[in-house]
Amino acid sequence: MADDASFGGARAWPFAPRLDQALRARASVWASCACGRQAAIDPAPWLGQGLARQRLGELETRLRCLCGSRRARLEVRGLSEAPPGASGGIYIFR
Numbered sequence: 737m738a739d740d741a742s743f744g745g746a747r748a749w750p751f752a753p754r755l756d757q758a759l760r761a762r763a764s765v766w767a768s769c770a771c772g773r774q775a776a777i778d779p780a781p782w783l784g785q786g787l788a789r790q791r792l793g794e795l796e797t798r799l800r801c802l803c804g805s806r807r808a809r810l811e812v813r814g815l816s817e818a819p820p821g822a823s824g825g826i827y828i829f830r
């Protein structure tokens with residue numbers, strides 16, 4: 737089982753960041769669906785469920801998109817990378 741220490745601090749994002757790692761930095765969590773929608777995700781519901789230590793990849797199936805997709809890819813982006821305007825349509829389902 738991989739140890740978190742192997743990530744070696746705040747270099748590039750680890751391959752599979754945990755939710756709390758994503759939130760600790762000046763970053764935001766984004767979801768993108770195969771249909772092209774992208775949305776900033778407010779992880780408050782997940783934090784409320786005690787999922788802060790989940791890997792983002794394990795949370796992807798908890799997302800739903802307006803196109804009907806039952807998963808969306810999660811990624812961490814710097815705050816300055818947020819695309820202006822057109823976003824939304826992906827939300828936390830559970």
Ligand SMILES: [Zn+2]
Binds near residue numbers: 769803804
């Ligand atoms: Zn979609």
